[in-house]
Ligand SMILES: NC(=O)c1ccc[n+]([C@@H]2O[C@H](COP(=O)([O-])OP(=O)(O)OC[C@H]3O[C@@H](n4cnc5c(N)ncnc54)[C@H](OP(=O)(O)O)[C@@H]3O)[C@@H](O)[C@H]2O)c1
Ligand SMILES: [Zn+2]
């Protein structure tokens with residue numbers, strides 16, 4: 001029985017080291033992976049006090065493959081993200097929208113005994129992605145959720161290079177969204193709480209930077225056609241709607257409890273589309289890795305130890321807005 005370390009959320013808010021035991025023999029297309037790095041996503045903060053295996057931006061090395069594995073072999077370097085399985089037969093799967101499969105296995109809802117914070121994990125081959133050789137583990141890890149999510153919002157809904165894309169929030173998702181949108185060829189406008197991230201946002205590819213806190217009216221040189229909202233809290237829509245172009249699309253990517261609330265009349269009078277979007281389907285995830293490799297899109301990471309202390313430290317820094325821009329946990333040698 002392979003027994004390995006996992007880190008689970010705990011009611012105290014301080015994640016705890018535990019063990020998970022899996023059957024001796026791998027079945028079907030299961031793959032046994034040794035974890036070499038994991039990003040810490042804003043969504044992990046919602047599970048901090050839940051007794052579930054934490055982490056969904058994993059990178060690791062294949063140690064063993066099940067009898068039905070067709071692609072991966074021992075020694076391959078792989079990544080995985082928010083969805084761990086899909087059926088391959090339903091309408092969503094057959095149209096390449098497997099992230100919406102009725103049999104999907106999402107982080108926090110399924111496979112609660114393991115995550116990407118730990119020593120090892122067992123995942124299906126279909127939910128693992130080969131990592132380009134040029135990408136280090138810590139660079140590849142944040143792409144598995146943050147990168148996939150923002151690339152998918154841009155790619156799936158056919159963003160055009162002639163459009164102005166707004167990125168609201170410069171955190172793990174936002175700092176990657178600036179890079180992807182800029183490499184899509186778009187004009188990129190960043191909306192951030194304060195001026196403090198301005199220089200870095202411009203360096204990452206933004207063309208314009210707007211600090212939002214305390215302002216009743218925002219000014220942009222061109223209205224925004226698509227707005228990716230990557231803040232960890234719902235923004236002030238009254239402030240944002242006036243700087244969108246007519247028929248603009250908003251992608252409210254933030255995970256937050258409660259209802260979605262937005263001024264009704266401003267939405268209808270301007271023909272605004274509100275487009276929900278969950279991480280990425282398999283093909284989009286693969287394309288994201290190719291695109292990031294080709295254009296050398298790299299997260300800016302801050303390293304922490306894959307230990308109880310390291311995870312708690314990273315979570316507290318993320319909570320206080322002190323992570324620059326993605327925390328990545330690595331096993332201690
Ligand atoms: N839809 C999906 O599939 C999906 C996938 C992954 C994550 N998410 C969600 O996306 C959100 C961002 O995740 P992340 O990992 O990028 O988090 P993050 O690194 O904490 O970044 C969030 C950013 O939000 C802004 N912010 C912080 N506190 C705020 C507050 N009180 N009010 C308004 N804005 C605040 C900050 O940007 P500024 O300093 O620039 O203002 C911060 O950098 C989370 O809600 C996460 O759960 C969704
Ligand atoms: Zn995530």
Ligand SMILES: [Zn+2]
Nearest residue numbers: 087090093101
């Ligand atoms: Zn399906």
